[in-house]
Amino acid sequence: MSQPHSDLLLDRMMRLHPKVIDLVMDRVLRLLDALDRPQDRLPPVIHIAGTNGKGSTQAMIRAGIEGAGKTAHAYTSPHLVRFHERIRLAGTVIGEDALAALLDECLAANGPDAITYFEITTCAALLAFARTHADFTLLEVGLGGRLDATNVVDRPALTVITPVSMDHEGYLGSDIRMIAAEKAGILKRGVPCIVARQSDPALEVIEARAERLGAPLLVHGQHWHVGTERDRLVYQDETGLLDLPLPALPGAHQIDNAGTALAALRHLALGETAAEAAMTDVHWPARMQRLRHGPLVDAAPNAELWLDGGHNPAAGTALATHLATLPPRPLHLVCGMLNTKDVAGYMTPLAAHAEGLTAIAIPGEANTLPADRTAAAARAAGMTATTADNAVAAVQQIAAATPKARILICGSLYLAGNVLRDNG
Structure with a gap:
C-alpha cells in the first residue's frame, strides 16, 4: 500500500528547517502574509496556553460548544496516531485529500525558505479554518505562548491559561516566573482571560501582564470556584451555581480542568446544556x-x-x-x-x-x-x-x-x- 500523499508532504516539511523547535515569529508571519493572512478571517478564537491540561480543557470546551448546537474548529498537538488528528474542521477530523491540498499550497507559498514543521503545519491549519464555516476556533499553543506559531491572532474572543508548571526549561526559562511570562504572552489588550489554578508566583506574573494590557482576568479561586460534592461536580461564579455530572475524563486533576472549561463556556454564554455536555460528552485519548x-x-x-x-x-x-x-x-x-x-x-x-x-x-x-x-x-x-x-x-x-x-x-x-x- 502506497504512503498517503500528506505523509510524503509532512516528511518534506520536516526537512525545511534544521531545528525542531526555534521560537521566533518571523517565519510564520512571513508565510501567513504569503497566504493572505488567514488568521484575520477565523471564526471567534479561543486561545489556550499552559503546561498541563490544555488538551483536556480544549476537549471539554469543544464538547460544550457542540452540545449547545454550535460548531468549532480545533487545533491541537502533538497527534497520537495520525497527523490529521491535529486539525478538526467544524467538529470533523480533516480528510486526507483536504490535508494534502493544504500542505501542497503551504509548501508552494513558502518556497525554499526555512520554516519549522510546527510553523508550516500551523499555517495549514489556519488556512483550513479560514475557509470553512464554524462558530468558534479553538487554538492550543504548541510550546510556551509568546513566541508560539499559534500566537498570531490580534484579537481573540477569549484566552485561557491552564496550570503553569516546570517543563521545557531549555526553551521557556529556568523558573516558574519565566515560564509563566511566556504563557502569559497570549494575553491581548482588552481580551478576557480565564486563569486556572496557579502557584502564587505564576499568578503574580499573569496578573501583572494583564494589568499592563487591560485584559480582564477570571481567576480560579477569585472569580469562579469548582469542586466535588456527593459524586457531583459543583461550579460557582457570579452568574450562579452549576450542579453537574463528574467529567467523563478520570482523575482529580480533571475537576480543575473542567472548572476552567466551564468558566470559558459561561463567558461565551452558551447555557447549561453546554455545561453538561462538556462533562458528559468529552473524549480525549491517552489521559488515564x-x-x-x-x-x-x-x-x-x-x-x-x-x-x-x-x-x-x-x-x-x-x-x-x-x-x-x-x-x-x-x-x-x-x-x-x-x-x-x-x-x-x-x-x-x-x-x-x-x-x-x-x-x-x-x-x-x-x-x-x-x-x-x-x-x-x-x-x-x-x-x-x-x-x-x-x-x-x-x-x-x-x-x-x-x-x-x-x-x-x-x-x-x-x-x-x-x-x-x-x-x-
Missing part, C-alpha cells in the same frame, strides 16, 4: 484511558490496563493522586520517556504507589531515553525496575508474575500514540 481490547489486553487478560501520556512532574503528581483513589490492585508501570524530560521529577510521586516499573524505549523516536536509563531513574526514585523490548513484552512480563495487576503505560504522548496505533 482504560484499554479494553487489542493485543495488549490479550497479553494480560486478567489485568487492568491503563494508558496516560503525561510526562512532567506535575503530570506525575496528578497521576499519583488519582491512582491513590482507585480500588486496591498491585500497580506496575510500563514507562518510556524522552531524554528532554525531568524523569526524576515525573517518577518520584509515582514511586509510592508502584510495586515495579518496566522500562521501554519509545519506538521510532530519536530523542527516546534508552530503556536502561529509564530503569536506572526509576531505581533512583525508589522503585524496583527492569527493562523490556516493547510494550507487549513488558505487559506479558508483568502479567506472568502478577496476573491481576493494574498496569499503567505512561511517560510520553509519543509512547501513547505508538500504543494506540499498534493496539488498534
